[in-house]
Amino acid sequence: MRVLHFFKTYWPDTFGGVERTIHAIAKGTEKHGICSEVLSLSRSPDTNTMLFDGHMAYKAKLDFELASTGFSCDVFRHFRELSKEADIIHFHFPWPLMDIVNLATRHGKPTIVTYHSDIVKQKTLLKFYQPLMFRFLGGMDRIVATSSNYLRSSEVLRAFSSKTRVIPLGLSEGDYPVVAEETRVRWSSRLPKRFFLFIGVLRYYKGVHVLLEAARQTGLDVVLIGNGPLEDELKGKVRQQNLSNVHFLGALPDEDKVAILDLSLGLVFPSHLRSEAFGLSLVEAAMRAKPMISCEIGTGTSFVNLDGETGLVIPPNDATALSQAMTRLWNDHQMALSYGSNARRRYETNFTAEQMAQSYMELYREVASSR
Incomplete structure (x- = not known):
């Protein structure tokens, strides 16, 4: 056929x-x-x-x-x-x-x-x-x-x-390269010891402006992989507010992306508009047994990430709610591990x-x- x-x-x-x-x-x-x-x-x-x-x-x-x-x-x-x-x-x-x-x-x-x-x-x-x-x-x-x-x-x-x-x-999983030890070591030495990760194109509906505000409120380290139309604007905001805990890495090959995802505490996915219909980055995180934070926008993001099971689901465009969710996962290592394990099982069953x-x-x- x-x-x-x-x-x-x-x-x-x-x-x-x-x-x-x-x-x-x-x-x-x-x-x-x-x-x-x-x-x-x-x-x-x-x-x-x-x-x-x-x-x-x-x-x-x-x-x-x-x-x-x-x-x-x-x-x-x-x-x-x-x-x-x-x-x-x-x-x-x-x-x-x-x-x-x-x-x-x-x-x-x-x-x-x-x-x-x-x-x-x-x-x-x-x-x-x-x-x-x-x-x-x-x-x-x-x-x-x-x-x-x-x-x-x-x-x-x-x-x-x-x-x-x-x-x-x-x-x-077979479409992603096996991470070489030297790649893992290189990123481990370059990045903060603990950090949240964002993966995606820097577009209007991705809610990265909310993530930057949450990073300002919490002081927690945030790493961003991806480029896009809003890159200069977002980097300008980081410089203006002197957010030394926000790290833009640009677009990276899959091996580097997987290595950094494995090193991260979890994935933050703050998309706040229905243009985000599913969120394959959430599936990537689940595949690597990582907990997730996403927004309830009535789309597939809350189908991949189940609140209280594979991560936390918060209201969209709410920096305070995002700050609280990030702080919860940051402070509760066992919760983060449990959500990550559940996410991996959900990937194997559904995605x-x-x-x-x-x-x-x-x-x-x-x-x-x-x-």
């Missing part, structure tokens, strides 16, 4: 949460006889079209971007050609151009869409896009929500609940890439046989 994944970006141009999910599905379902291909946009389509970890990553030329949406004239031709060879088209929402391509090409193939997030920031543009969005989602054979929390809290998903399935995102791939394989077969 051939499956064509379609999303606005993919490796090697970017490799964020959605891209990692596409990769995990493609790699995991290959073991079950699924041949996956991925089509996305790129400013260097010829150079960046390549074989990636067992599947082809095709690129169409990115012409311009508007409101976080990539546009391309070339993508219609590429999609039409690739969809002819596919048994199933697997879309990854949101990306408005994808809706247009789907309608314009009239490919007639069975369709699945993984609904990664509501559209949160572009409220004005959403009013104009909504008719197309509902037509696109209404035409899908199946819709996949990444958590039961998101299915319940999304007004859009509730309108299509009868054909929506929940398949949690998953990660494979492995193998489980996710198995669920998608079954859904592919169901959709293909229903046509």
Whole structure:
């Protein structure tokens, strides 16, 4: 069976949460006889079209971007050609151009869409896009929500609940390198003895401004891995307030990230807006048996991190609540260990890439046989 994944970006141009999910599905379902291909946009389509970890990553030329949406004239031709060879088209929402391509090409193939997030920031543009969005989602054979929390809290998903399935995102330990002893020693000597860790792109919905205020209130050491649009602004705030306990490391390779995660007391994940639909960094922390602190925003973050079981869940955008949660874990070593052990068990039960791939394989077969 051939499956064509379609999303606005993919490796090697970017490799964020959605891209990692596409990769995990493609790699995991290959073991079950699924041949996956991925089509996305790129400013260097010829150079960046390549074989990636067992599947082809095709690129169409990115012409311009508007409101976080990539546009391309070339993508219609590429999609039409690739969809002819596919048994199933697997879309990854949101990306408005994808809706247009789907309608314009009239490919007639069975369709699945993984609904990664509501559209949160572009409220004005959403009013104009909504008719197309509902037509696109209404035409899908199946819709996949990444958590039961998101299915319940999304007004859009509730309108299509009868054909929506929940398949949690998953990660494979095998996709992460074994940490060399010299890497562990290097970071152990460079970082504070005890610290909380943040992992993620520095975007508007990540709540890092709240984390910085909590670091100011508590004086506890906080290490941040990742870069992004707000990096300069956040670093400026740290300099202005002279927060010597806040340490920005930038984007790092996976081996370094895993080494630092292992050294940390736990993961702080202060995302405060629904743009954070799941939080793969939480799954990474659970995989390494680390306790977590996250916010209740009605999305998958509270599906991964269960309050009082795998960590602490606090109100969003509340620096005082975050300070108190960090202090509790800092002062109660046994609680932190217990939450971490529970998180590891929850990862093994719910969030492995193998489980996710198995669920998608079954859904592919169901959709293909229903046509």
